[in-house]
Amino acid sequence: MKRAEKKKEIKEIKSNKKSEEKQKGLPFFGVGKIIPFMKRYRRKIAVMIFCGLCGSAFDIMIPLFQRYALNHFVAGNTLDTLAYFIAFYIVSIIAMGAVNYVSCADAMEIEVSINRDLRNAAFSHLQTLSFSYFNQNSVGYIHARIMSDTSRIGSLVSWTMMEGVWHVSYLVGAIFVMMAVNMKLALLVVSIVPLVVVIFSFFQKKLIRINREVRELNSKITGNFNEGITGAKTIKSLVIEEKMENDFTRDTAAMKKKSVHAARVRCLFSVSMNLASSLALAIVLWRGGYIAKSEIGTFSMFMSYAEGMMEPVRWIIDSISSLITTQVNIERLSRLLETKSDVSDTKEVVEVYGDVFEPKTENWEEIKGDIEFCGVDFKYPDGDEYILKDFNLKIPFGTNIAIVGETGAGKSTLVNLICRFYEPTSGKILIDGRDARERSQLWLHSALGYVLQTPHLFSGTVRENLLYANPAASDEEIERAIKLVSAESVVSKLEMGLDTDVGEGGDTLSTGEKQLISFARAILADPKIIVLDEATASVDTITEKKIQSAIDTVIKGRTSVVIAHRLSTVTNADIILVVKDGKIIEQGRHRELLEKKGHYYSLYTRQYEDEATSALLGDAV
């Protein structure tokens, strides 16, 4: 059947990596959620359905042409209406071409448009979600929601609709014509249909399961390749090449066995479908052969319909199961779209300050930069232990706070709260004396600078990355910012200076260089509050010195919160908070804490040893 071939062809060309997911729930359950996205394309959908109907009408007509040719010309031994016949035939073919064009083009356009709308909706909703969502779901998972779920849904909606119309109407039309011509024979042919349904349902489940197993094995083999290559050094030094090879051969043998098994089932299935078609043909010949005597055309028409009918039946059952599998995609996507943010602005706040997409900057007060924790209790939404209990801390404008502790001790909690990435479970955080929740998130964020331990640059030029902080910055301001953090050498080294593309994630630059650029970016935003997560990664001594002086420059004249690893940052801080096991256990200035000889003392000593040793050995990366 043509449509099926066409769709198959598109699939092959696009090489859509479809993966059947575990089925659950009722069929069609989730489809309702997609209807709002379809509404915009009502007219296109209507045209597509209409053209699909016309297309199937033409497909039903073709055997009728042959019937006429046989009955009238061949059996009647005359050519009297041949000219009309040809004219009518040609017009039909051209009309068929036209409606096929429209229905195909429309179906694809609807597909990609719905995909686009779904992606946009998912993406902009993500921009409003709080950090707990990003902490609970991996980047890969969320990414798959935006990119692959949406495309499967769009393809399901448009193609299923178009093909559904075509197949169902072909089936109905063919049965109708057959019945109109010869009721008894028609009923005989139709009686094959239940048989086809039984065959199909028998194979369907099996096929889905086997295909999944084959895919799993396949990804295991890819994993093996990956191990064999990334672990090359270890494999060689352990001399286990042969073992790895044997294990690999074992897996590929399992894969071969499973694939051949899958092929057997698949072939058996399509063979039984073909046999059912032949059975229909045989029935026509046996019970309908006598018709050929008087009306050879009618006989041949029956043959065509009997053969052509099986494909739509098969399609209908097939698409029911694909609807079930796609439901998983719909469910996951709508779960994303329905996720409510843990941190959100109240209606009143949005009214005055605007939301993230349409801020009302004219209503924004100037930020001063005082922060105060007032009786803050905090636990993470997915944790059960309180991390902060009645925490009070005044951070007047210009204060420099350092947070120290071992890796994984929970140093970022305070930073998350100050940035309002999370909100206190109870108690409040005051910004300039008012509860942070009384102003919009964007208001706070636009006055906030943030430099990450693993600096994140976007793909694009250096200039674009700098302008990210402040799109209105002039060339002079950019120059000045770069100079302030002594990143001139980084920029001048680049082939096209500021207009050099840094690659995905800024990967053409070294970590140290990325860090300097991200400092410049933070300075351009000219924030009142700056949050810094110092890198532990070793960089060469010259860059190290530059970074240190850049930090000093950046925190000058601002309220700063630094997750500190460098001795100089720690010793000069106004307040040092020492974190262990998620809790703040010591607090004070450098001297006071050293004299305590507590956790800070041992942390500091180790840090000192490491830094001094590295400095002496002149570590170079």
Added chain:
Amino acid sequence: MCKRHKNDRGGGRKAALVWGFLEGSRMLFLTSVIFAALMTLADMIIPQIIRAAIDNAIGGQPPKLPEFVIRAVDAIGGFEYLGRHLYIMSLALMAASCVRVISQYMFRVTNEKASETLVKTMRDRIFSHIERLPFSWHMKNKTGDIIQRCTSDVDMVRSFVSEQLVSILRLVILLVMSITFMLSMNAPLTFIAIIPTPFIIAYSFKFHKKIKEGFKECDENEGKLSAIAQENLTGVRVVRAFGRERRERDNFEKQNKYYTSLWVRLSRVMSRFWSTNDVLSGAQVMMVVVVGAVFCTRGHMTAGEYVAFISYNSLLVWPVRALGRMLSEMSKAGVSIDRIQYIMDSKEESDSENPKKPDMSGDIVFEHVSFAYDGAPQMLHDISFTMKGGTTLGILGGTGSGKSTMMMLLDKMYDIALDSGRITIGGVDIREIETEYLRKNIGMVLQEPYLFSRTIAENIGITKPDITLGEIREAARAACLDETVNSFSKGYDTFVGERGVTLSGGQKQRAAIARTLTQNTPIMIFDDSLSAVDTETDAKIRASLEAKFGSASIILISHRITTLSKADKILVIEGGRITEEGTHDELKCADGIYRKIYEIQSGTGMEATA
């Protein structure tokens, strides 16, 4: 002329490579093609049965059939009898259908078997070749790229052989057979049916060549869109902290819109192609219908032949349309074969002739060893030292000082140039020692060890196929890992990596140490492999090493003076040179870096600066 000659040779080499991979599946492919021919033959017979039914059994015309068929029919009572008992014709049809589906089944299953065998052979050979390529090759080539060659390029070659080549063969068989049958019925109508096919093939070939660009553009833009989403997600903190949600949304929507518009444009082109093709094949069918009807009325052919003709014609329509696409995709396979050939042509590690297997517990001696990585500045300068067999050597050096390189050379991961000194073990140049033997006798733990995605027990015992759990636990205990493992709910059967637990840096290091301990080698190297465990555990592990492997030659690389201090000899490496050499007691009194670091780490240095 010369260039062309070279190209031909390249083509020949490609064919030779694929031919080699086809070992074990050649007969299967051949069988599958034979079944395909059988299936096509059955396809040809079915319309003939219907024709005989219409013309001879029902229509009562004198049969135009081969002699043996007529004799067979006469034996059961002649066509008249068949006309009265049509079920016999029906059964004949079913019988032919059965032959058809059985050969179809056999064709597809043998084809699948053949292609899976081919894939397995390719994968196995490539994998084992990669395992035996020198380490420098691995460093030179990007993992992602190699993996792509091993997966998608392999798939491409598979589909080239099992789909494209076989499809083309099938089509040739189909064309030859149907033309033969059609010619036997009516020659002029056959020409009318055949004439449009080359045009349809050419049209679809040209079209698929043309839209390839369009697909490439779509793919690239999908990649861009995907990258925007990816960056937004990984950089979510930066986005929020700078309050740039709106910019991100606008950026995404813009790219999304552009990407969608590309698809819309492409879909129009494709729809146009399909509908044109529909019209073309529709016209071809019409010609056969009309001209056939005219022939029938003129008495050139019978009604049954006419019906059969239309059936043959419809058999041709789709394969002909698909052939254009097949042909346009074949060029991709050439590129893939090239990419695989690159791997297979790289040279495997090899030993010198008559490699030696000396006693490995002897002295390890570096004699004027200098080394530089490919195209990089000199890494090691004239390194010379002697390490007595069974003693412990400590090495102190900064990142990039060359200490790990020395170990790589000792393990023959890289080769020392002939004029750049040599390393001997028990007096034998390692160049002459069998590589496998050498590595089996050197246990090396790396700073960032690699664990395989298997269970902890399998990881520790990976070098020994018949190791007992008791031995595994003993090694784990010596590496201070036993307790940690017991705290996991599945104990030693806990899976490591993506599908199981993620071990911390220190746990990984200890697992790697345990793995090396099971090897019980005369030489052990710990390359900064205790850096992520705390000082106490470090001391415990060293104590158990001392107790159990006192007779082994142990090389310890570390930043910690406490780790190094017990060594029989300590080297300080700076910038690829040995700057200090001696025991702990000697070095701590000498006026060098070692003393300074010792002072810092023993606490005396800090008091001075703080």
